[in-house]
Amino acid sequence: MSCHAPVIEPVLEPIDPAPAPPASGKKPALRTVALIGPPNSGKSTLFNQLTGMRQKVANYPGVTVDYHSGRMKSIGRSDLTLIDLPGIYSLATYSEDARVAVDVLTGKMPGVPKPDCVLLVLDATHMNRQLMLAAPVFSIGLPTLVLLNMSDQMDERGGRLDTLALARELGHPVALISAAKGTGLDVIPEFLLHADDTLNTKLRPVQLPVLQTPSACRTWASQVTLRSDYQSPAASRWTQRLDSVLLHRIAGPLIFLAVVFAVFQVVFTIGQPLSDGLGNLLTHLGAKVALLLPDNWLRLLLRDGLWNGVQSVLVFLPQILLLFLFIGVLEDSGYLARAALIADRVMRSIGLNGKAFIPLLSAYACAVPAIMATRTIENKRERLATILIAPFMTCSARLPIYTLVIAAFIPNHLFLGGIIGLRAIVMLSLYVLGFLAALFTAKLLNSSIMKASTAPFILELPQYRWPTVQGLAMRLYDRGMLFLKKAGTVILGASFVVWLLSVLPVHFAGGTAHVSDIANSIVGHLGRFIEPVLRPLGFNWKIGIGLLSSIVAREVIVGTLGTLYGVDPATHAVGLQAALRHDMTLGGAIALVVFFAFAMQCTSTLAVVRRETNSWKFPALQFAYMTVFAYIAALITNQVIVHLF
Amino acid sequence: MKTKVTALSDAKVGNTGIVESIDLPAEVGDYLAHLGFLPGTRVEVLRRAPAGDPTVYRIDGIEVGLRSETASHIFLKLNARTAV
Numbered sequence: 001m002s003c004h005a006p007v008i009e010p011v012l013e014p015i016d017p018a019p020a021p022p023a024s025g026k027k028p029a030l031r032t033v034a035l036i037g038p039p040n041s042g043k044s045t046l047f048n049q050l051t052g053m054r055q056k057v058a059n060y061p062g063v064t065v066d067y068h069s070g071r072m073k074s075i076g077r078s079d080l081t082l083i084d085l086p087g088i089y090s091l092a093t094y095s096e097d098a099r100v101a102v103d104v105l106t107g108k109m110p111g112v113p114k115p116d117c118v119l120l121v122l123d124a125t126h127m128n129r130q131l132m133l134a135a136p137v138f139s140i141g142l143p144t145l146v147l148l149n150m151s152d153q154m155d156e157r158g159g160r161l162d163t164l165a166l167a168r169e170l171g172h173p174v175a176l177i178s179a180a181k182g183t184g185l186d187v188i189p190e191f192l193l194h195a196d197d198t199l200n201t202k203l204r205p206v207q208l209p210v211l212q213t214p215s216a217c218r219t220w221a222s223q224v225t226l227r228s229d230y231q232s233p234a235a236s237r238w239t240q241r242l243d244s245v246l247l248h249r250i251a252g253p254l255i256f257l258a259v260v261f262a263v264f265q266v267v268f269t270i271g272q273p274l275s276d277g278l279g280n281l282l283t284h285l286g287a288k289v290a291l292l293l294p295d296n297w298l299r300l301l302l303r304d305g306l307w308n309g310v311q312s313v314l315v316f317l318p319q320i321l322l323l324f325l326f327i328g329v330l331e332d333s334g335y336l337a338r339a340a341l342i343a344d345r346v347m348r349s350i351g352l353n354g355k356a357f358i359p360l361l362s363a364y365a366c367a368v369p370a371i372m373a374t375r376t377i378e379n380k381r382e383r384l385a386t387i388l389i390a391p392f393m394t395c396s397a398r399l400p401i402y403t404l405v406i407a408a409f410i411p412n413h414l415f416l417g418g419i420i421g422l423r424a425i426v427m428l429s430l431y432v433l434g435f436l437a438a439l440f441t442a443k444l445l446n447s448s449i450m451k452a453s454t455a456p457f458i459l460e461l462p463q464y465r466w467p468t469v470q471g472l473a474m475r476l477y478d479r480g481m482l483f484l485k486k487a488g489t490v491i492l493g494a495s496f497v498v499w500l501l502s503v504l505p506v507h508f509a510g511g512t513a514h515v516s517d518i519a520n521s522i523v524g525h526l527g528r529f530i531e532p533v534l535r536p537l538g539f540n541w542k543i544g545i546g547l548l549s550s551i552v553a554r555e556v557i558v559g560t561l562g563t564l565y566g567v568d569p570a571t572h573a574v575g576l577q578a579a580l581r582h583d584m585t586l587g588g589a590i591a592l593v594v595f596f597a598f599a600m601q602c603t604s605t606l607a608v609v610r611r612e613t614n615s616w617k618f619p620a621l622q623f624a625y626m627t628v629f630a631y632i633a634a635l636i637t638n639q640v641i642v643h644l645f
Numbered sequence: 646m647k648t649k650v651t652a653l654s655d656a657k658v659g660n661t662g663i664v665e666s667i668d669l670p671a672e673v674g675d676y677l678a679h680l681g682f683l684p685g686t687r688v689e690v691l692r693r694a695p696a697g698d699p700t701v702y703r704i705d706g707i708e709v710g711l712r713s714e715t716a717s718h719i720f721l722k723l724n725a726r727t728a729v
Contacts, residue, residue, distance in 0.1 A: 089679050126706030129681050218683050232706035239708075243692065243701075252695040341710050345696035348712075457699060458676060458715065461708040 030195060032081050032113045033072065034105060034142075037121030038133055039087035040462050042149040046121055046179035047084045048470040050074055050188065067100075075189045083115060089129075090217075091136035105140050117143040117195040119188065124148035124176060125159060125233050125463070131221035134170060144172045145191040151176040151184060153463070159233030166228035180468060239334075239463045246338055256342050259335075263326045264431075265424040267319050272407060272423075274318035279575070282311045300503070304567050309495025312562025312576055313487050313555050316400040320483055321476050323396060327365065328475045332467035336361070340459055348457075350439050351446035356386045360438070363393035364431075365479075367605045371612055385445045387612060388622055391605050392438035392598065394431045396479075397554040401596050402430055404558055408577040409589045433597045437629065491559045494549050498523065498560045502567050523564070537595070537631070538588025538638035542568075550601045557601075587641035591634040599630035651723055653688070653702070654716035661689045662721035669718045677719075681705035688721060 035050075037043040051070030068084040071077075085104055086097035100109070107114025120137050122130035127148070138144060148161065154176070167174040173191060177184035245251055286307045293299040330336050340361075347356060356374070363370035370390045374383045394402075406423050413422040502523040526548075527541030534544045542564045550557035561580070565571040571579035580589065600606070600623045609619040650665055664686045667674055681704040682688075689703040699710040711719075 126681075128705050129679065129707065132679060215678050215683055218678060218681075235703060235708075247692055247695060247701070249695050337710075341694045341699060341701070342696070344694065344699055344710075344712070457710070457712045458673075458680070459699070459710040460680065461701060461710060463708075 030080060030116045030192065032083060032115045033117055033119060033192070034083050034085055034115035035119045035121065036085045036101060036105070036133075036137060037087060037149075038089050038123070038130055040460070041087070041121045041123040041130065042179045043084065043087055043121045044068075044474075045468055045471060046119075046147070046149065046177075046185075047082065048468070048474060049179055049182055049185060051082055072192075075185070077189060077192060080192065081113075082119075083112065088133070090133060102140075105137075105142065115142060117145070117192070119145050119147060119191075121147045121149050121179070124150050124161060125153050125157070127161065127225045127230055127232065128218065128221050131224060132217040135217060135220065138170070138172060143195045145188070145195075146170060146172050146174045147188075148174065148176045149179050152178040152181050153236070154233050157233030157236055158231075160229065160231035161225075162229040166224070166230075169224045169227055180465070236463045242464050243338070243461075246335070247341065252338075252342055256339055259330070261420065261424065261428065263323070264428045265420060266326070267322050268403075268421060268423050268427065271319035271322045272403070274322075275315050275403070278318060279311075279315040282314060283575075286311060301499070304563065305496050305499035306492060308566035309498070309559035309563040310487050310492050312558045313400055313491050314484075316403060316555075316558075317480065317483060319399055319403055320396050321480055323399065324365070324476055324479045325472060328472045329467050332465065332471055334462040334464045337459060337461045341461070344457055344459075350442045352382065352385065352442055356382065359386055360390060360393055363390040363395060366395050366397070367391045367393065367602065368608050371605070371608050374612070384613065384618070385442055387609055388445060388618065389438040389441045391600055391602065391622070391626065392434045392441065394434040394597065395554075395602075397602065398430075398596050400555045400558045402427060402593055404576065405580070405589050405593050408580045409584075409586055430593055430597050433594070437598055441625075486553065486555070490553050491556055494552055494556045495559045495563050498545065498549055499563050499567065501526070502564060536638065537634045538585055538591045538642070540583060540588075542583070543588070543592060547595070547601075552603055554596060554601045557596075585642070586645065587638040590641055591638035594637045595630045595634040597630075598626055598633055600626035649723060650720055652717045653690075653711075653719040653721055654700070654713040656690045656721065656723060658690050658692055658700075660723055661687060662723040663687055665720045665722050667719050669715070673715070680709050681707065682709075682719060 035043060035047055047068060047070070050072050052074045067086070070082055072080045072082050083104065085101045088098045088101055091098050091102055103109040104112050105115060105118070118137060118140075120134060122134065124130075134146065146167075148163070153159070154161070161176070163174045163176055173187075175184055175187040177187070179185075246255055286303060290299055290303045290307075293302060330339070359370045359373040362373055367390045370393070371387050374386045374390070406426055410423050410426050414420070415422070415425075502521045504522050523545055524541070527545045530544045530548070531539075531541045534541075534547070539547070542561065545564060546557040546560045549560040558576075562576055565576060565579040565583075568579075571582060574582070584592075606619040606623060609622060610616055613619070651662075653662075656662060664682060664684050666684060667677065667682060669677065686705055691701040691703050691708060693700045694710070699712045700716060701708050701710050702716075
């Protein structure tokens with residue numbers, strides 16, 4: 001039932017045609033456009049539509065909120081920069097996101113130009129709530145175009161809105177668009193032209209009520225939508241049908257488990273061959289380039305010192321991208337919110353707020369943003385508990401060492417007619433292990449620091465949507481760049497240091513310099529010095545050096561092992577997997593991944609915990625606790641396997 | 646039409662009603678208000694999570710999951726026709 005025209009022409013009527021300003025020559029050129037909207041309003045999709053893929057991610061100075069900015073190339077205005085502001089419900093400055101948005105809009109954010117006009121994106125399917133953001137945005141006084149997104153949903157589900165009436169009510173131009181389908185977007189360049197022309201004229205001051213409280217805001221919004229003949233669309237039939245299965249009493253949790261299993265299975269069945277292929281390619285490339293170099297210290301440095309280490313880590317890029325592709329699909333489709341709903345009961349049983357679920361879930365990618373995301377938890381004790389358990393969640397930095405050890409030591413047996421492989425089961429067990437450690441620690445904290453839990457669980461369930469290719473590509477791009485950057489900096493540096501220490505000291509004999517044999521190098525001595533502590537865990541001294549170097553970041557161990565085994569003549573010619581099989585027992589190998597499941601091998605996380613808790617006490621405590629936990633668990637693992645097999 | 650006031654947590658799946666009052670601390674109440682939980686708004690009990698709690702409510706075009714401990718502080722006038 002379509003009661004309104006599919007695409008409504010923009011209304012530019014409220015812009016005062018009255019006195020042009022004193023002619024002072026040139027008009028100020030339009031340069032910067034801000035994009036603002038509530039979470040889930042389709043803001044990111046629109047951003048991608050307008051800028052194409054040419055955008056950059058940066059951090060606002062002094063705060064932890066990321067932002068994207070890009071040239072509006074897709075609509076032929078590459079002279080304009082579009083800034084994507086954080087998704088927020090209101091401009092009340094109690095959240096950091098809202099403060100950032102206000103600072104940018106008022107030109108108080110250092111390093112970010114003051115926007116000349118604003119694109120306000122609202123989800124047309126629930127206008128009453130979305131409009132609550134409109135009033136405070138208008139009051140900032142910049143030329144604003146209101147874009148009512150999801151017009152396709154409105155059409156399909158029988159919604160209705162008189163955009164002309166709404167524009168009159170708001171005193172700003174209004175247009176219905178669909179960012180996902182790319183329809184109605186031609187109003188944007190048109191608005192920008194008009195905004196250009198009217199920059200020197202004053203907008204008619206909009207008479208908006210003083211909206212102090214949410215209920216006043218809400219009442220105003222309801223009146224505006226009532227006068228705009230607004231009819232919110234009926235519940236999406238697809239969402240209702242899907243939820244009756246995905247949130248079913250029995251099928252729901254089973255599907256949840258099946259989804260998790262499928263993700264790990266695919267990371268192995270598709271990711272492993274890709275990763276092996278990339279590995280072969282990189283080895284081949286390295287060998288070709290090495291031949292071009294003179295056979296002296298330079299070749300040693302480049303091949304053994306830098307390339308071996310970095311290459312060992314780079315090969316995990318396909319698996320990491322696959323994992324993030326899945327997380328992206330689950331999140332963008334709306335399934336993740338359902339998963340939170342299913343998991344809430346478990347979270348509550350350990351005394352955690354359901355809100356902790358989202359930070360903890362993002363800790364599966366990386367603990368650093370997860371710990372920052374705990375700011376949404378109002379209760380201080382719950383927040384601290386969430387910060388302390390977040391690093392137990394299996395972050396993507398553990399993936400390289402997990403897949404390396406599993407591929408080297410676990411046979412690829414298939415069960416249930418080839419649906420589930422042993423490797424995927426071991427991998428999943430490691431994820432479960434980390435989660436159980438988090439539960440155990442939360443229980444422990446619950447009986448000590450967190451007595452009363454009062455914070456409520458309030459979770460919005462978005463309608464199911466098809467994830468957009470652009471949105472997914474954007475995520476993978478961000479993730480991939482982050483990984484490559486780390487490989488090019490931290491891992492490169494660590495590999496170099498390990499290599500240097502593995503060839504020093506240099507001996508002079510007969511007028512020529514000889515590098516040390518690895519066993520007699522500084523690394524060799526250091527490794528053998530710590531070996532007695534690690535022997536009961538089934539680790540040799542090379543693994544010990546790997547553990548020491550991975551305190552910087554978990555992936556570094558793979559780079560270090562790549563360097564060490566590459567330098568060693570005994571394992572020089574074989575790949576890292578073969579070298580490990582040759583050098584470790586099954587007990588030691590499994591103990592190694594168990595150690596990584598629990599240990600706090602990450603300086604970035606320690607630094608962010610220090611900043612968020614404003615004390616060294618908590619990161620120190622966390623580091624000690626997790627290291628001891630990891631040591632004991634690895635010790636038990638190795639001893640059990642040694643005695644069983 | 647006959648109506649009665651009841652806690653949202655006591656409403657059954659399929660029930661609809663009009664929010665009458667909310668008895669929660671200001672910061673929780675404000676957040677709920679942003680989601681649409683305000684006196685006079687129509688709310689529908691959509692479904693329960695597999696474990697029986699939280700429950701999903703439909704309010705003003707969106708779906709929101711609340712634990713019963715929160716929903717028990719929200720009161721509504723049940724629509725008599727659906728309160729079977």
